[in-house]
Amino acid sequence: MESRTFQTQTEDDTIALGRQLGPELTGVVLLIGNLGAGKTTITKGIVEGRGVTSAEEVSSPTFTLIHQYGDADPVYHIDLYRLDEVREVETLGLDELFSSGFLVLLEWAERFPALLPQQRTEIRIDSRPDDSRQITVATLR
Numbered sequence: 001m002e003s004r005t006f007q008t009q010t011e012d013d014t015i016a017l018g019r020q021l022g023p024e025l026t027g028v029v030l031l032i033g034n035l036g037a038g039k040t041t042i043t044k045g046i047v048e049g050r051g052v053t054s055a056e057e058v059s060s061p062t063f064t065l066i067h068q069y070g071d072a073d074p075v076y077h078i079d080l081y082r083l084d085e086v087r088e089v090e091t092l093g094l095d096e097l098f099s100s101g102f103l104v105l106l107e108w109a110e111r112f113p114a115l116l117p118q119q120r121t122e123i124r125i126d127s128r129p130d131d132s133r134q135i136t137v138a139t140l141r
């Protein structure tokens with residue numbers, strides 16, 4: 001497993017890190033961290049770094065569940081926080097998205113481990129008392 005760790009001090013730093021990571025990410029990416037850790041924030045940068053839309057266009061898919069940014073090489077941003085049952089998640093058609101080869105960013109998906117592919121990237125965000133974040137990017141295969 002290849003893994004790298006970064007520190008960010010501010011929201012803008014986290015967006016900038018996402019912008020840097022965006023071009024290299026592929027496939028299924030889990031964003032893991034507590035409420036308010038910065039999962040949606042880093043997504044803003046990732047999406048911008050891939051040139052599909054600007055950070056301001058990215059909002060939390062907490063209620064809409066799935067957002068799609070861009071058309072030709074889209075990025076999907078999914079938030080499973082509001083779902084409790086595996087069968088609810090199964091109605092979303094995630095398998096189809098996972099096998100599409102498009103970049104799929106997921107918040108709270110680690111709650112449904114049986115539905116996830118083995119081959120994926122995990123971005124873990126830990127918040128520190130001083131508001132900084134420790135962010136680890138690990139590739140599993």
Ligand SMILES: Nc1ncnc2c1ncn2[C@@H]1O[C@H](COP(=O)(O)OP(=O)(O)OP(=O)(O)O)[C@@H](O)[C@H]1O
Binds near residue numbers: 009011013034039042
């Ligand atoms: N270093 C930092 N990196 C990222 N966000 C930060 C940082 N310092 C403070 N923040 C603040 O933390 C919050 C992160 O919110 P965000 O919506 O990205 O979290 P989330 O992990 O998606 O939460 P949720 O599980 O509720 O969806 C924002 O209000 C942001 O301004």
Ligand SMILES: [Mg+2]
Binds near residue numbers: 041
């Ligand atoms: Mg979020």
